[in-house]
Amino acid sequence: MQEQIEAVQRMQEYIEKHLRENISFTDVAKVSLFSPWYARRLFLTYTGVTPSDYIRKLRLKQSALKLRDEDVKVLDVAMDYGFKSWNCWTVWWIAATPSSSLSITWM
Numbered sequence: 635m636q637e638q639i640e641a642v643q644r645m646q647e648y649i650e651k652h653l654r655e656n657i658s659f660t661d662v663a664k665v666s667l668f669s670p671w672y673a674r675r676l677f678l679t680y681t682g683v684t685p686s687d688y689i690r691k692l693r694l695k696q697s698a699l700k701l702r703d704e705d706v707k708v709l710d711v712a713m714d715y716g717f718k719s720w721n722c723w724t725v726w727w728i729a730a731t732p733s734s735s736l737s738i739t740w741m
Contacts, residue, residue, distance in 0.1 A: 641666035642680040
């Protein structure tokens with residue numbers, strides 16, 4: 635069991651280190667030292683999300699922090715974190731953000 639936990643931790647570390655790159659799950663699975671099928675299953679079991687969901691959520695979180703802390707454009711941040719466009723980033727952001735936490739004023 636400890637070996638499995640360490641494998642998931644290695645995958646998470648790999649993802650965090652390569653977050654702004656195009657991440658292939660084959661490369662992520664290699665650091666787990668298990669087959670891609672088993673690595674995905676382990677990741678889901680121990681984190682509760684698929685690797686692709688984990689990557690997307692982490693990219694959204696990091697990009698949101700950058701938008702909060704720096705004077706940058708959504709487009710630049712979206713592209714920097716691997717989203718194909720600002721619109722793509724926006725769609726994922728809205729999907730990931732509960733509507734009760736949105737503070738949009740229409741005027």
